[in-house]
Amino acid sequence: MDKVICKNCSAENTTRSKYCKYCGYELPKVEIVSEDNNIPEKKNGKSDNKKKIAGIVAIGVITFFITFSIAFYSVQYLFPNHSIDNDMMSVASGINKTCPIMVDSETRLDNTIALPDKVFQYNYTLVNMDKSDVDTLSMKNYLEPIIINLVKSSPQMEFQRDNKWTLNYCYKDKNGLHLLMLVIKPEMYAE
Ligand SMILES: [Zn+2]
Numbered sequence: 001m002d003k004v005i006c007k008n009c010s011a012e013n014t015t016r017s018k019y020c021k022y023c024g025y026e027l028p029k030v031e032i033v034s035e036d037n038n039i040p041e042k043k044n045g046k047s048d049n050k051k052k053i054a055g056i057v058a059i060g061v062i063t064f065f066i067t068f069s070i071a072f073y074s075v076q077y078l079f080p081n082h083s084i085d086n087d088m089m090s091v092a093s094g095i096n097k098t099c100p101i102m103v104d105s106e107t108r109l110d111n112t113i114a115l116p117d118k119v120f121q122y123n124y125t126l127v128n129m130d131k132s133d134v135d136t137l138s139m140k141n142y143l144e145p146i147i148i149n150l151v152k153s154s155p156q157m158e159f160q161r162d163n164k165w166t167l168n169y170c171y172k173d174k175n176g177l178h179l180l181m182l183v184i185k186p187e188m189y190a191e
Pocket of ligand 1: 023
């Protein structure tokens with residue numbers, strides 16, 4: 001069987017895999033996907049959409065933390081002895097087995113990636129959102145304190161806090177266009 005080498009952790013994967021089974025990094029696609037620059041016609045109701053996104057994303061984040069902690073503790077149980085980097089890979093791998101997963105009607109968790117230097121990334125798609133309808137700065141300003149507070153206070157995040165993980169929350173729109181990335185560093189959630 002043909003193999004694909006993961007660019008992130010150098011592990012061998014089968015060409016059928018979309019994500020690295022060890023670290024969760026997205027593997028190169030075998031099919032060539034053509035760029036589609038046709039942007040669908042603009043919708044009305046920008047500000048309604050903004051409020052809707054903020055609410056939906058907040059629910060998505062909370063739902064995700066529950067999913068995350070279930071996957072995380074399953075991994076902890078299966079692999080009791082591990083180093084930090086292996087922890088991250090195990091967590092990513094555990095979560096990615098359940099991905100892609102809709103965390104609410106608008107938000108899909110596509111996968112997670114264990115990155116070097118204790119960086120752990122969640123990749124989301126807002127499946128009904130068009131980049132042109134979203135004010136990304138407002139979204140960032142609204143979301144960042146909510147996520148920081150969750151990381152600070154959630155008992156399920158104790159392991160991540162103790163080990164000083166940096167947490168990236170990456171959002172794409174329905175066309176796969178990058179919307180925003182929230183980078184939550186340890187000093188942002190430290191007591
Ligand atoms: Zn990998």
